Amino acid sequence: MLIETELTPNPATQKFLPGRAVMTAGTRDFADPEEAAASPLAEALFSLGDVTGVFFGQDFVSVTAAEGADWRDLKPQVLGVLLDHFASEAPLFHAGNAAEIVIDDVEMGDDPADAEIVAQIKELIETRVRPAVAKDGGDIVYRGFQRGTVYLAMQGACSGCPSSSATLKQGIETLLKHYVPEVTEVRAA
Numbered sequence: 001m002l003i004e005t006e007l008t009p010n011p012a013t014q015k016f017l018p019g020r021a022v023m024t025a026g027t028r029d030f031a032d033p034e035e036a037a038a039s040p041l042a043e044a045l046f047s048l049g050d051v052t053g054v055f056f057g058q059d060f061v062s063v064t065a066a067e068g069a070d071w072r073d074l075k076p077q078v079l080g081v082l083l084d085h086f087a088s089e090a091p092l093f094h095a096g097n098a099a100e101i102v103i104d105d106v107e108m109g110d111d112p113a114d115a116e117i118v119a120q121i122k123e124l125i126e127t128r129v130r131p132a133v134a135k136d137g138g139d140i141v142y143r144g145f146q147r148g149t150v151y152l153a154m155q156g157a158c159s160g161c162p163s164s165s166a167t168l169k170q171g172i173e174t175l176l177k178h179y180v181p182e183v184t185e186v187r188a189a
Contacts, residue, residue, distance in 0.1 A: 003082050005075065008137040010161035013053070013064040014071060015137035016078065018086045023056045027139045029155040030054040039093050044081045050074050055138065055156030056092070062137035062156040110145050118145050120180050125152070129172055133158055140172070148184035150176060164188070 004017040028039070031053055036042035042054045045063055051074075053064030063078050065071060110118050125142050133140050138158030143151040152172065158164050165188075173186035 001083060001087055003079055003086075005079075006137070008062065008157035008161070009163045009167075010064070010137075010157045012067070012160065013062050013137055013157035014075065014078075015157065016061045016063065016082055017059060018061070018082060020086065021059055022061055022092065023058055027058070027155065028056040029139070029159070031159075037094075040090055041081070041085045041092055044085065045078060048074065048077050048081065051078075053156075053159065057134055057137070057139065057156065060134075060137060064157070064160070114145055114182075117180060117182050121145060121150055121176060121183065124176060124179055125172075128175060133167075143189035145183075148182060150183055150186045151189040152186060153189045 002019060004019070006015040006017065008015050030036045030039070030042045030046070033043070033046040036046045036054060039054075039056075041061075042056075045051050045054050045061075050066045050069035051063055052066045053062075055062040055064075061082060063074075065074050122142050125140065129140055136157055138154065138156035138161070140158060141153045141155060143153050145151070150173075152168065154161070154164050154168075158167070161167075168186050168188060173183070176183040176186060
């Protein structure tokens with residue numbers, strides 16, 4: 001089995017492509033070892049010690065290294081864990097819990113009068129933004145729209161990325177303002 005790797009715009013995060021589906025639906029972000037308890041794979045990656053984040057996308061796993069960790073040392077360890085997991089065809093999540101069901105964090109509670117605007121924003125995020133961000137090993141999730149401001153949550157390689165502010169302001173904000181005139185600003189939630 002060959003697992004390809006890609007650098008991401010976030011120097012602390014690398015993207016690993018096992019050549020098969022990772023998540024059958026949605027995505028899953030693990031920010032700490034406690035959250036990783038839902039997944040044998042995420043647990044194994046966090047147990048390496050220098051891992052501070054794990055993100056499962058449709059066909060990739062993004063791993064974030066701790067500050068000061070050297071990817072030259074960590075990468076072979078991560079590849080070993082991933083190879084063991086996918087070669088054994090182990091489950092991604094522990095049986096008996098609902099961890100694979102993806103329910104996004106609670107949205108802010110959009111004004112019903114903005115329903116048409118929110119639908120346009122969500123469609124643009126789904127069709128234009130999320131596919132582009134997934135290529136970089138991350139995800140962006142809609143959180144709300146209030147008085148012209150769109151709130152988005154950054155996940156995976158996007159979370160903590162030095163260029164995430166530029167992505168929000170110069171990329172996503174520009175796109176949304178162009179197609180949805182009611183959008184005046186985009187902020188990280």
